[in-house]
Amino acid sequence: MTVPGTLLPPRGRWRRRPRVPGPSWRVKLRRDRSLLLMTVPALALVVAFNYLPMFGTVTAFQYYDYITGFLASPWAGLDNFSTLFADPTFWRAFENTLVLSLVQLVLYFPVPIALALLLNSVLSTKVRATIQAITYLPHFFGWVVVVTLFQEMLGGAGVLNHTLRQQGLSPWNIMANPDTFKYLVTAQAVWKEAGWGIIVFLAAIAAIDPSLYESAAVDGASRWGRMWHITLPGMRGVIVLLLVLRLGNALSIGFEQFLIQRYAVGSSSAEVLDTYAYYYGVVGNNYGLGAAAGLFKGVVSLVLILGANKLAHLFGEDGLYRSER
């Protein structure tokens, strides 16, 4: 790919490696056929549950009536979107979603990494296994259980406030405080999911070549130095991959957790895009509007995930897939 008449690569693309012609697709197919076959079941699931339902987004452009169905529902053009964008409640939900996502990115995302590093430094396998089991366990609880548990501990009639009242102190009802709600839900998310999140990072650590640590130790690297220069760089690929996925999912902050706590703190702080689509789409018998909200969310998420992936490539990481460059 040189500019004709010169030996220089084209402007702005000089960083690219010259393309070596790869094997033809026939050869690739023969080489990878067993791998491809193995992906078929997963692919079928994705088609059935992710791609086929996408045709449902047509309802975003209809006054959808579930009784007459897609085919007979009248077309709405972009009406649902103009209603959506004119609704301050929607923008409030959008803002809440972004803020919560940001708070969780800062306060939640590093927790499993830190935990994995800590756990990795524990030598006794028994202690490690016990800690891991205890921290995973909440992952298997439903949100109803988690929220009830928090309510029992920190709620207005919970253990904390009961103790405060008995000591003659004024109660502190964090479960019903809209201002601190974002930290509350992040704390709940950390408690429920951080232990589960460790698994991937531990796997990444396990994949690091132990000889690196040995030679570093021989060269006199401290524990801190080894972590900083060997463990963290070794995990970097996985961290970036998960970060990209997380950004792509930034607008899917959760549903049940917010639905359950909606009235405790009020919709002004607890409404997120998914609960908005549920209340105003499904409950409010306005499927078109709900679908429009969902489609909007999908498009923004796509932009986010592509952007984050691009950023990862710029930093020389693989991101979701290896850049061809």
Added chain:
Amino acid sequence: MGSDSAALDRRSFLRATLLGAGAAAVGTPLLASCSSSSTANGKANSTAGLKATLPDYVPLTAGPKPDLPIVTGAAGASVDPGYLSYPTDLVATVAKVPGSGGTYTAITPLWGPIPAAGNPYYQAVNKALGASLTMKPASGNDYAQTVPTLVAGGKLPEWLQIPTWWNGNLNVGELVTSKFADLTPYLAGAKIRAYPNLAAIPTGGWQAGAWNDRLYGIPSFTSGSNFAAILYYRKDLFEAKGIDPASVKDADSLLALGKELTSASSNVWAFDVVWLMIQQMFGVPPTGNAVTLTDGKAASAFDAPQLEAALEYAYKVAKSGYVHPDALANNTSQGKQRFYSGHVLVTADGPGAWNGPDAIEGRTANAPYVRGAFPVFAHDGGTPTIPLGNSAALMSYLNKSLSDAQIKECLALADYLAAPFGSKEYTLVNYGVEGTDWTRGATGPTYTTQGTKEANQQTYQFLVSGQNAVTNPGYDDVTKAKYAWTADAAKHAYQPAFWNLNVNTPARFASTSTATQVNDIIKEVTYGTKTVAEFKAAAANWKSSGGQALIDWYQKSVVDTAASGTGK
């Protein structure tokens, strides 16, 4: 069933009642909103049209005499009959096997554990019916999502139940005309006399299932005294503290009682969320349709001055510190436990909460437990009023694709299932097989463990059942107290605007009549998370962004056409 004969009294159904009442109060329109190309202009039942289609009411003469008779109150309210003992000589109300071997599937909501398919109870009932009526109960909590899935997927069963509190959300007005059988040719006027047990269902139940002046729905638990809620208190604890419930005569004295009862440091709060009864105290016109009648004219239900006053009071209560913090955190599932354990002393709940199983559960948690109810009172201490709810909250429909003979067979099955209290058929449908599902005790039938799992769940009863009756074998004090409360409330009953009227609203108003945003803010005000000013802004916004058009449509198509329930 073992309690007030009605499902309305089963614990599993409480949530449903609450949901219904809640829907009436804060959530969704009980009647409204639908459309299709065929009914794009919408329609409401007219007084004249109903007169021509409603079936005759022919009370049964056989069967036990109630110990507590039906009494009528104001505005056509009537108190359900009460029975203190279960009769031993059961009468047969259906002479021959009703079915002719047909095969049908029925889907009903169920708030409780789903019984195993093909269990001995189902087999026994099907044998008695002479048909294969396969019951497929679906979780009541997800039912509002189940119905659209069945419809959109073209998987409607032969017989489907849809609670009327979802009429608006599910566009039932449109659904009936496009998917369900018109029963008018089979049941109108004297034709219903071919089915004596169906004919003994009071007319109000049929009216609640009529759309566009035609009969579609088959009602369950028809009652002339369906009230949204009752203000309950812990009678045992009030007596121990020497508090006379009669001293609470108005809104201020209720709040004063809240102060007296609350002791947060010992984990006792006066109230749960009592918005349902605050609406009654302030005489708030039901907001279910989003439209009400003011001086005979259609008007926004959200503009009613009573609603604003009630919300101001509710907000004050929410902020008073007398409401249990878990209740304000919308933890409704623990509501009963809070009341049983004495952490909450005053609560608002559906009439269905007051029955034998409640007494059993309450006493298990707290031995001296007794549930009491405040007589209805007005916020200013004046003459109280209480709005009547529709005569039936549960309605089942037959599939349009059934043939004439199949519809007749299903109606014959319905006739069997609608047999009244004290009959052989009623006992089989509600208790199952003697010896397997229940045994006869001194006070009446008692379920066996197997019977509790199978017969004590509401399945066939949710398709159709006879006139509601109050009975709690072994807990006659509960039956008597509830009967007395209802008789008192019935004296103060009134029919709110559009009472027992199904309005088929055009599609363009679907989301306007649901008014999700305003109803949501109303709920938030009662939890103290939004202010009355925010509610007023939302109400004004609703009116300007489609609400006024809906009001105009009501005036033109419902009020001016002198639909039933408009007082014309």
